Every structure is written in structure tokens, then in C-alpha cells.
Amino acid sequence: MSGDDVRHAYGDNMGWRLKGYAKRRSGPPVSVREISRAxxxxxxPLFDAEDNPWLVDLHEVGPDIWHRVxxxxxxxxxxxxxxxxxxPLDWDKDxxxxxxxxxxERYPLATAAFLGGSVAAGNYTANSDLDIIVIVDDLPCAFRETLEHRGWPVELFCHTIESFQxxxxxDIQDRRPPLLHMCAEGFLMLDADGTGQRMRAEARALLDIGPPIPTATELEDRRYGATDLLEDLIGARDDDERLFVAARLLTCAGELALVVQNKWLGHGKWLLRRLREAKADELVDAYRALVRGEGAEWFIEVVEHVLTSAGGRMEVGYRREASPR
Structure with a gap:
């Protein structure tokens, strides 16, 4: 990562700290000192953490790298x-x-905790929240909680190992496993007994395996939805209707493109990121042209291509029997 990359992501006012934590214990750092950008x-470059450009985790390195560090x-x-x-030097919050x-403060007996989302990915802003997974052995029930801590909005996901699994x-069946991504790609903040490392390894393995192979029924349903929206877009005469239909079709066709490639899905900005990872973001380029008023032809063409890759439009003659009651 070059100095220009750092400035582009965070502005010129970026500082760096080396923090030391007592092994296998939670709590504040026992040593902190500033280091230079250089x-x-x-x-x-010594660390494999492309998804975490602003953070370096030193506690798993081998002797050769340790010496160089x-x-x-x-x-x-x-x-x-x-x-x-x-x-950021101009923020009062780490x-x-x-x-x-x-x-x-809240879970001193937790066995593992992960920090995910945009903070762990290194592209957070002043409006980002902290996405945190906490594993607590004696938790009565799993829960999700939105709160604020030291001025930061927090999305907290509390689980036992069993509820997490x-x-x-x-999530895997739904093709959207945000918890797996947080474990595999996030920052392991706490690992009291090795639980965190096991969770990270299992999460990475499951992500590498990929989602379930789509069934014929799932593909038919997705093709049907995309075909219906595509016909609405082609027939739209009202500019505002066209925008609304195109927005829904972007999501529908984007998900179909990923399912055909057997890739993971995502909501909102994460769908865009999954499309980019799968080299399937021409849909976004064509949609952007439509929104700019350059016509719907390119977007229609790209959606048609996606449908063809999935087996084509669901044309006249398609029939689905209802399940017996």
C-alpha cells in the first residue's frame, strides 16, 4: 500500500500506533507508542491483510518476519x-x-470478539458504526442490539457458539452470511481460549466452499422475477416509473448473476461489492447510464445477458404447481 493510497483513503491527517496487549487476556493495552507513516x-507489505489496509496484526507472525518487523x-x-x-489525527476516537x-465493560467473561464492517475493512467514515460479534458461553439467548458507546454507533451481535452456528x-442457505464475513475478514479483538481462532478458520473454510448449488426452483423463481421487471422496464413510459423499476431490477438481476456463478450475495452496498468481486459490475455501469438519462438500452442488454446465462427469460408457457395443502 503506497503513501498515496493511505492519503486517498484517510486524508493527510493519519497517525499510527503500535499497541501491545497481554496474551490471552482482555483489557486495555499494556503498551502504546506512536510510529511513523514510513x-x-x-x-x-509483510502481512496478508488486503481487506484491512489500516491495521497490522503482529501476534501470528513467524520468527523470520518478527525479526524484520x-x-x-x-x-x-x-x-x-x-x-x-x-x-485519524483529527478524531478523538480510536x-x-x-x-x-x-x-x-459489558462482557468481561466473553471468550471471543470480532470487529467487522467498514472499520475492519479500513474504509470507515465519521458516520460508520462498529459491527461487533461477541461470544459468551452462558448467554441466555442470542440477540442483536443497537447502541452507542463513546460517541460511536454500535451494532452488537451476541451469541453462544451454538447460536452462532x-x-x-x-445465512448460508440464504447465500448472505454476514457473520462469516465478520469472522473471516474482521479484526479478532479477543480470543481468551482459542475459540476466536477456531471460528476464524472455520469461517474462512466455509466462505471458500461457497454457497449451496442453486436448485432448479430457485433459478426459476429468480428468472421469473427478473423477466417480469425487465418487461416492466421495456414498457415504461413514465421516467419516474422507469427509475423505480430499474432500481429493483438492478438488485434482482445482480443477485441472479451471482447465483449463476454460485457466489455469495449481499444487501445494499455489499451486493455492489460482491458484484465487483465476481467481475459482474457491468450491470452497475449500465444502470448508472440509465440514471444519468442516457437511455435504458444498455441496461436492458446487460440484463438480457444475465437472463441468458441463467437459462433465459421465463416465457409464455411457464407453469408452477402449488404445493398441496
């Missing part, structure tokens, strides 16, 4: 887990520390 950029940062204590985190403080199984 030091961060020198060690950053110490050459840049100076001696490190083997009794600490180190992280390098970026923070999102990772805020998330850690929340876990320490149940939710993940349902």
Missing part, C-alpha cells in the same frame, strides 16, 4: 500481542479501542 508503510519498529516483547492501528472498551447455517 514505519507503517515499511512493515505493511523488529528491525523497523525496535524490540518487541514476546509476552504481548501487538497490533498497529491507524487513526474505533478499535472503543470496541475493546465496550467488550471489557445456527445463525450461520441459516
Amino acid at each position: 514505519q507503517f508503510l515499511e512493515i505493511r 523488529e528491525q523497523v519498529l525496535g524490540p518487541l516483547d514476546p509476552g504481548q500481542d501487538y497490533y498497529v492501528t491507524g487513526y 474505533p478499535v479501542q472503543v470496541a475493546r472498551d465496550l467488550i471489557d 445456527d445463525f450461520v447455517a441459516r
Whole structure:
């Protein structure tokens, strides 16, 4: 990651801290010191964390990399887990520390905690929230809670291991596993007994396997929905109606394109990101042209291509029997 990339993502006012945490214990850092942008950029290429451009996790590195890191940062204590985190100098809040403080305050006996979302991805803004998964052994029931902590909006997902696995199984069937992505790609803030590492490894394995193979019924339903909206778009004479139909069709056809490739889905901005990952974002380009008033022809053409890849339009003669009551 170049200095220009850092400035582009965060502005010129970016600082970096080296934080050390006591191994296998939650709580605030036991050591903190500032490092320079040059030091961060020198060690950053040593770590495989493309989805986390502003954070470096030092506690899993081998001896060879550890030696190279110490050459840049100076001696490190083997009794600490180190992280390098970026923070905007003009903000009074470090999102990772805020998330850690929340876990320490509310769930001191948690066994694992992950920070996901835009903060973990490194593209957060002043309006971002903290998406946090917490694993608590004796939790009466799983829950999701929206709250505020030290000025940050928080989306908290509290689970036992069993409830987490149940939710993940349902998410996989739905092709949208946000909890898996948070575990696999987020920041492991707490791992009291190895639970967090196991969850991360399992999440990465499940994401690599991919979603279930689509059934013929699912493909028919998605083709039917896209065909219906496409006909509405082609026949639209009102400009405002055209925009509303096209917006719905963008989602419908985008999901169909991903299902055909057997890729994971996502809601909102995450659907866009999944399309980009699958090299299927021509839909977005064509939709943008329609919104700019350049006509619907390109968008219609791209949707037709998606439908063809899925087996074509659902034309006259299609019939679906209702299930017996």
C-alpha cells in the first residue's frame, strides 16, 4: 500500500500506533507508542491483510518476519500481542479501542470478539458504526442490539457458539452470511481460549466452499422475477416509473448473476461489492447510464445477458404447481 493510497483513503491527517496487549487476556493495552507513516508503510507489505489496509496484526507472525518487523519498529516483547492501528489525527476516537472498551465493560467473561464492517475493512467514515460479534458461553439467548458507546454507533451481535452456528447455517442457505464475513475478514479483538481462532478458520473454510448449488426452483423463481421487471422496464413510459423499476431490477438481476456463478450475495452496498468481486459490475455501469438519462438500452442488454446465462427469460408457457395443502 503506497503513501498515496493511505492519503486517498484517510486524508493527510493519519497517525499510527503500535499497541501491545497481554496474551490471552482482555483489557486495555499494556503498551502504546506512536510510529511513523514510513514505519507503517515499511512493515505493511509483510502481512496478508488486503481487506484491512489500516491495521497490522503482529501476534501470528513467524520468527523470520518478527525479526524484520523488529528491525523497523525496535524490540518487541514476546509476552504481548501487538497490533498497529491507524487513526485519524483529527478524531478523538480510536474505533478499535472503543470496541475493546465496550467488550471489557459489558462482557468481561466473553471468550471471543470480532470487529467487522467498514472499520475492519479500513474504509470507515465519521458516520460508520462498529459491527461487533461477541461470544459468551452462558448467554441466555442470542440477540442483536443497537447502541452507542463513546460517541460511536454500535451494532452488537451476541451469541453462544451454538447460536452462532445456527445463525450461520441459516445465512448460508440464504447465500448472505454476514457473520462469516465478520469472522473471516474482521479484526479478532479477543480470543481468551482459542475459540476466536477456531471460528476464524472455520469461517474462512466455509466462505471458500461457497454457497449451496442453486436448485432448479430457485433459478426459476429468480428468472421469473427478473423477466417480469425487465418487461416492466421495456414498457415504461413514465421516467419516474422507469427509475423505480430499474432500481429493483438492478438488485434482482445482480443477485441472479451471482447465483449463476454460485457466489455469495449481499444487501445494499455489499451486493455492489460482491458484484465487483465476481467481475459482474457491468450491470452497475449500465444502470448508472440509465440514471444519468442516457437511455435504458444498455441496461436492458446487460440484463438480457444475465437472463441468458441463467437459462433465459421465463416465457409464455411457464407453469408452477402449488404445493398441496
